[in-house]
Amino acid sequence: MEMEDYPRTMGQQFGRRSWAEPWKIKMVEPLRIISRAEREAALKAAGYNTFLLRSEDVYIDLLTDSGTNAMSDRQWAALMMGDEAYAGSRSFYRLEAAVQQAYGYRHVIPTHQGRGAEHLISRIAIQPGQYVPGNMYFTTTRLHQELAGGTFVDVIIDEAHDPLSQYPFKGNVDLDKLQTLINQVGAKQIAYISLAGTVNMAGGQPVSMANVRAVRELCDRYGIRIFLDATRLVENAFFIKEREPGYDTRTIAEIVREFCSYTDGAWMSAKKDSLVNIGGWLALNDDQLADEARNLVVVYEGLHTYGGMAGRDMEALAVGIEESLQEDYIRARIGQVRYLGELLLDWNIPIVEPIGGHAIFLDARRFYPHLPQDLFPAQTLAAELYLDSGVRAMERGIASAGRDPKTGQNHYPKLELTRLTIPRRVYTQAHMDVVAEAVKAVYDQRERARGLRMVYEPRYLRFFQARFEPIEG
């Protein structure tokens, strides 16, 4: 299929007719915008790190799509049905069935959120000294792999590191890179393939079904397992349906099931695709590995029938899984992200293309070509955007990439991005217009930006708590 075949806007896809969200608003939460002088004070107090702002001081919050989703009336009703038994909660069995049905794995171990599950899978499936190839790093995923003694190796295709590449499946694994690693270290030294769909750090880019099938075939030749980060797999399935030959008549639910069938298990941050505010799980097909995970979960998360979630959380999650697979929901979800991205493209503002699933990623290298990466261009852009409009974004560049644990040297990622992440079912098209105009205003003053210097650097996941000061001049 040629790239020209893809509809650039949802509007084009449906001719001249507009689309709208498949829900109406039943409850509202007031927003507040503080003055420019107050924003300057708030940003300074936060060390120019948007993670350290108080949400009260934020107008439109595009920090993350994690746990920031609006639940449906059915989910709120489900909360009342939570069974808060310590052991054997009815709500767990309901969740277990929902995960088995939607994702197709045999064993389900609940966790408080995604990184709880990342911790478990890393502890049980990595031997110290082993390698973990994956389609681009994710911060928490890689850290847990490293803490378990593993070394992450990036085997994503080169296109993923190029914000301008229009390749439709920029999340794909490069089979040659994977084969080279196998040849170099030997299959026994590979713990598993860490596969994510979509790929968060690449711009929410999808993996094709053909690619996961090919990875499966390669791994079968060597007896290597594949574990999937299923956090945004529903969004990935939307892109497969839209772009991959043969999938346009398949349902999102069928695509999700087929994708998972090529993998041996998955971990999940349910705070994204599954439309809840907290929760996660680890799912495995192997009985012995599942026993180990079920044993370890009681050490770190809670009993194996709640894993850190309340019974009500598990009820809401079970409903959220079903809702996430509805076609009209996912079309509107991705459609809203595209709406914002296309406004920015119309103004020639540099973003990662094609537009991905959960966010618009501003390309800070092209936005601020005069700022070297050591002056934190993406962090600077997030700070400037907040100052201009009270819109909160997130750095996804050199600060997020952290340091090599062996050499202590900074990683210098090719992608230096500022992420405008869209919570699900929360903001309207008018909010997207305001955000686009705010980005435009910052773009119009781009020569004035001077960059930041890091003055406090925590040891783990530094971007969450690091503090910065502006470069004067």
Ligand SMILES: Cc1ncc(COP(=O)(O)O)c(C=O)c1O
């Ligand atoms: C792709 C991906 N994997 C894993 C995680 C970890 O999940 P959590 O934030 O729920 O711990 C996140 C978000 O943090 C994510 O975006």
Ligand SMILES: N[C@@H](Cc1ccc(O)cc1)C(=O)O
């Ligand atoms: N996974 C969430 C929360 C998070 C943010 C940044 C991180 O590096 C880690 C976790 C997100 O992508 O928004």
